[in-house]
Amino acid sequence: MKDGPQDIFQLDDIKLLVDTFYSKVQLHPLLAPVFNQRIGDSWEPHLQKMYSFWQTVLLEEYTYFGRPFPPHAQLPIESAHFEAWLQLFNATVDELFAGEKASEAKWRAGKMADMFKAKLAYFRTHPGNII
């Protein structure tokens, strides 16, 4: 009998998820230009940050101390970007993992996307307010 995908258990799992997801992002026609404009070739610090972020959220190992929203505040992103981001993220999770943490990863990503969209809508209609 073939074993199906396992759940997300440890930092190596997080790294696999993050690396696989952002390698897809780098090929995505809508998302890649946004990242390239902002971070160019410096993917390593971004990936490190994302390992910490997901390690904190999913494994409750508290290594991320940043504020997720501010770097997104000035990005040229609309609903279509969030839909593409989530679709790619969820597909990557499903391709690699299955279980409670895998479901939580997708749920958290969706919640964060909703929050970012709400904040962006607010800041775009109330310019001058920071955070």
Ligand code: HEM
């Ligand atoms: C339209 C979709 C999105 C785009 C284009 C996008 C793009 C970016 C970019 C360009 C950065 C800054 C990288 C840097 O300057 O080092 C960033 C940071 C980050 N993003 Fe996103 N993002 C998106 C959605 C999300 C979602 C849904 C989440 C939540 C899971 C998320 C979580 C983060 C986190 C935690 C950081 C690091 C913040 C820090 O500096 O501490 N992003 N993102």
